[in-house]
Amino acid sequence: MRNKRPFILMIGLILFIALMGFTLGRPRLTWPERFVNDAFGTAQGALYRPVGAVADFFRDLGRLSDVYKENEVLRRTVAKYTQDQIRFNSLDAENARLKEKLSFTERQKQFNNYRYMIAQVAGATSNPYENTIKINLGSRDGLKPQMAVTTEDGLVGLVSRVSNFTSTVTLVTSLDANTAKGMPVSATVQGRETESFGIIEYDEQTHTLLMTKIDENDPLQENDTVITSGYGGVFPKGIVIGTVKSKQVGDFGLTQTATITPAAKFDHLREVFVVVAPDVEGP
Template identity: 50%
Template structure:
């Protein structure tokens, strides 16, 4: 009985080997079509792969997009920083070029003036304006340690600006010509080319918002277009500094003297650098 059961197991094993060999023979080699078991297995595996592949691909693409967004964000951040730095450098370069141009103009002016007078010109930087909008006072970065004294004339390369008003050790305040306060002083003036024939006093007229030269004798030769300069007679402003040009001439009070409206040669706003005039002491 046990011998019969052993023969059956051997027979089943042999049949299994034979079936396996037959299947191997059918599947091995170049065939134009797959058998239905192979097609079933292939379709099932492909379908299962599709179920997992699409979500995996979407997830992978999502994380790739996140990485790309991060990269773009970092690049934009760096570009913005570079652009901001470039803008700052450009502004600084433009400011330096403008400052260099102004210094060249100041240097050229002082070189030209050496041929006309023996004044000393101190270059000062305007550091602030007066908080009082009606005072017309500016502050400069030169003080008594630099030789500044009250009533020294302050000019630009175009013409007279005003005078030094108050002096501390390191800074000074400058009263501009357009200040008509009680402390403002008139300027003894004349006409270039007629220094010995024309005399008058220049003050600021707030109502007309212009400079006015008064006390001009009727016999004085003064015409529209003439250049008004300091005469040096007032003992405050040295002679020969340009004040402005005559724009109109009319009869003064009581019909005894003339007065002339004057367009200032220099502007009084947005001042950056000025020149303080030092007149050598008489020997």
């Protein structure tokens, strides 16, 4: 029995080889050949699908890794673009703001002979009883106490203290002549043949500017533009203070008092101008 098995296998192999040689070159296959081919094709197809799926899976993983790397590059590019856009917008806004301020100084030259030194606001006091700001110009830049400070909108205040590199500016809301540290701000109305006159004070209760001591016959009206009169030798003439919001009878019915809406935006001070008048020895 043991010797028959190898013999049978050998006979079967010889018959298979003979069968293959016999069928070579024939256009038609016998049914055993067709059976073998169909069986092999079915088995090959059954194996090809899962093997192809596994190959596609690993190929997709490789592509996913490439997509992730591309997304990382795109995210960094977008982040850099966003930072550049923010920087550009900031520079563009600052450029437009400075152009407006330069235009302001050029316009002022048509009305007076003042010179304007631009300064950056470096800080503001947190003391509610002392409304001041600090600017980045000092004595080395030629600043002196009692120089007027303004913006392109209107009067801000007066230089009160000067150091080498910085100066303190007391806001007009603290220059009330009725206080111990006050400085009278004399005012008039712009563009009126009959000259008005009054003194600017600050109302702590309403947080508004008042123009007091106005003559009872003064033709001052609402929406009039109030400017510095130049009297007193401190504030140069022609700096806008604000507009008349309303007026009422003053003390004892002998004068009028007007409520003034300040022209300067005190809560948005970024750059200011120090006014150098012709009769003040400037830098």
